[in-house]
Amino acid sequence: LIVSAFMGCCLSQSPSSKGETTPQVVNFPRKDSGKLSVKSVEEVNDVFPLELLPLDLFFAILDYAEDSFSALSLVSRTLQYRVQDYVLSRGTHVGDFAISTKTNRNNELEIAIKLDVRTCDSKLFERRTFIGRPIDLHEILRSRRHGVVIYEMKFEVIDFESMIGFMRRTFGKFLTQVSIECDKGYIYRILEKFAFKKLRITYTTLTDATMSRLLQTIEKHGIDQLSLKIQENETSLPLNELYRLSELVRSLRIEQLSVDQNRHNFMFGIPDLHWDTIILNMFSGKLDKLELVNTDFPGYISYWGVKILEEKLPLLKKEIWFSASCSEYSEECEYDVDGYSVDVIRTSPSHHIISIKHSPRVNEKFEE
Structure with a gap:
C-alpha cells in the first residue's frame, strides 16, 4: 500500500514549482545519454519525480509495483526505458x-x-x-x-x-x-x-x-x-x-x-x-x-550378463546408481550387499529391469 501510494503520488505530482533560489539537482541520464548532467529546476520542469531517483532505488520500487509497469511506461520516454531496463535485468527461471x-x-x-x-x-x-x-x-x-x-x-x-x-x-x-x-x-x-x-x-x-x-x-x-x-x-x-x-x-x-x-x-x-x-x-x-532403456531388445543384457553385473557392480569403489532393461529369462531377486541394493524385477512377460544402487541413492530418480 505504501509503495502504491508513493507511485500514485509521483505519477500525479506536477514538477517542482520555481523558488526564489535556484537549487542544483542531478538529472539522471535518459536511455540516449551516457552522462550525468547538472541542470537547474527551470531546465527540468518537464521531469517527473521518479526520473530523478537513482536507478537501484527505482528498481527496488518496481519490485513491489509490478502492476504499475504499463502506467509508468506511458508517463515519459525516460520511464519507459527504465521500466524496460528493469524487465530485462530481472532474470526469469x-x-x-x-x-x-x-x-x-x-x-x-x-x-x-x-x-x-x-x-x-x-x-x-x-x-x-x-x-x-x-x-x-x-x-x-x-x-x-x-x-x-x-x-x-x-x-x-x-x-x-x-x-x-x-x-x-x-x-x-x-x-x-x-x-x-x-x-x-x-x-x-x-x-x-x-x-x-x-x-x-x-x-x-x-x-x-x-x-x-x-x-x-x-x-x-x-x-x-x-x-x-x-x-x-x-x-x-x-x-x-x-x-x-x-x-x-x-x-x-x-x-x-x-x-x-x-x-x-x-x-x-x-x-x-x-x-x-x-x-x-x-x-x-x-x-x-x-539408465539403459530397451523394451524392444531386452536380451542385449543376457541372463549371464545380469549375473555378472549383480556380482561385480557392488565391488566397484564408487557410489553408483544403475538401472537397465534386461533379459526376459533373468531371475527375480531383491537383496542388499556391501552397501548396495540389488533388484531384478519383472515388468512384463518379456521384460525385466535390473537395478543396482548405492543404498543412500535407492530413492533417486534419473531426472534429479
Missing part, C-alpha cells in the same frame, strides 16, 4: 527448453521452441517477449500446468541474428534443461548463447558428424546429465564414443528406439555386443549414474 525445426510449404525454415516458466515469473517473462520482439516471431501459445506456464513460440526465420538476440534477452542466460528434437548446425548456434547442464537429444541416425557436435556441446557447456534416444548408429567407432560420453558426463540415460531389426541383442543402435563388460567399463570414468 526457464525450466525445460525444447527446440525443433521444420521447413514449411514455401521451403522456409521454421523454428519451434517450447519452454516452461514458473507461474510467479510469467508476467515478467511476457513483458520481456514484447520488448524488441522480432518479426520472425509469428505465434505464441500459452498453457498452464502444475505451477508453471508453458509457452510455445514459432519463428519464421528472416533475420537469424536478430532472432537469437531476442531469445537471449527474453529467456535469460540460464536454462535448466535443453531438449533437441533434431540435429542441425544452426540449433547449436542458438544454444551457444545459453548456459545449461542437462541435455536431452533424439537421433534417428547417429553419425560421426552428429557425435562430434554432441561432444563439443557437452564440453563447451559442461553438461552433467545427458539423455539420448537413438534408432541407428553409423559412427565409425561407436564403443569409443560411448566411453567418451562416460568420461564427460556424470549421469547418462540411453533409450533404444524401435527399429526394424530381427535381433535379440541390439542397443545404442549397435548389434551383438557384450553389454555387461561395456557397462562395467563405463563406470570407470566420471559416470556414476546410468
